Amino acid sequence: MRRVTTVTNTRELAHPAREEIRLEGILHALSDPMRMRVVRALATTEDELSCSHFVLPVTKSTTTHHFRVLRESGVIQQVYRGTAKMNGLRRADLDALFPGLLDSILEAASREAGRLGDEA
Amino acid sequence: MRRVTTVTNTRELAHPAREEIRLEGILHALSDPMRMRVVRALATTEDELSCSHFVLPVTKSTTTHHFRVLRESGVIQQVYRGTAKMNGLRRADLDALFPGLLDSILEAASREAGRLGDEA
């Protein structure tokens, strides 16, 4: 029952620092179809998207799990905004660490989607 | 006891066709340190390298396992040459499917290795 005086958010989320991000972790995170889907959606916009914005064919707890994997691997950043949890790609960090990598992977994903008829 | 009349190799290895290669599978294959190590070594040369050329800190059966994962995901091609099994990157196929992807990942791996002091 601790009272909070600030208007802003209390719930904090642990993110790896830029230097802690590992290529291995990124590749692993993106090797799951659900997570790749999320990242591709995030890449299409500058805005942050809420978790509930995504409609994945899995339950909500599983979705939470995937977002956590993405956050802990350093691919996305998450912040609470009211009841919603907003998600954004860590573009600056990823580009600084591995220039061109994210774009190559996104391009590859897009290519494959097109090739397999998923479109987009 | 089947006798073979041909002089060339009998043992065939199953490889995915180019169109069967999946990005997901590639990323997963490369998200393992041992396998990334192998791929990085293969990328440094045009030649094919035998499995025994690699000295990984795991047993031989584990090594066999990793090579199989790489082959089945379409990252490498393998062929028997006498008692040896030669390995080569499937550069042409990968570049055709996902232009720039392999190089970006290799570059990222190299960057991280440098950053972490592994050198090379």
Next chain:
DNA sequence: CGCTTCGTACGATAGCTCTCGTAGTACGGG
């Protein structure tokens, strides 16, 4: 103060995966 919406925590389960050891097959050389 309830109610709703959004997301989390926890426990469970099935399946995969990395690892090993042992036993075995294929090839080439003497």
Next chain:
DNA sequence: CCCGTACTACGAGAGCTATCGTACGAAGCG
């Protein structure tokens, strides 16, 4: 024909992972 080298197959174990369901907490709305 036997032996050594190179790699495989199989079985097993420990650990991770994707998934679910249920129960819960946090924020906002009326």
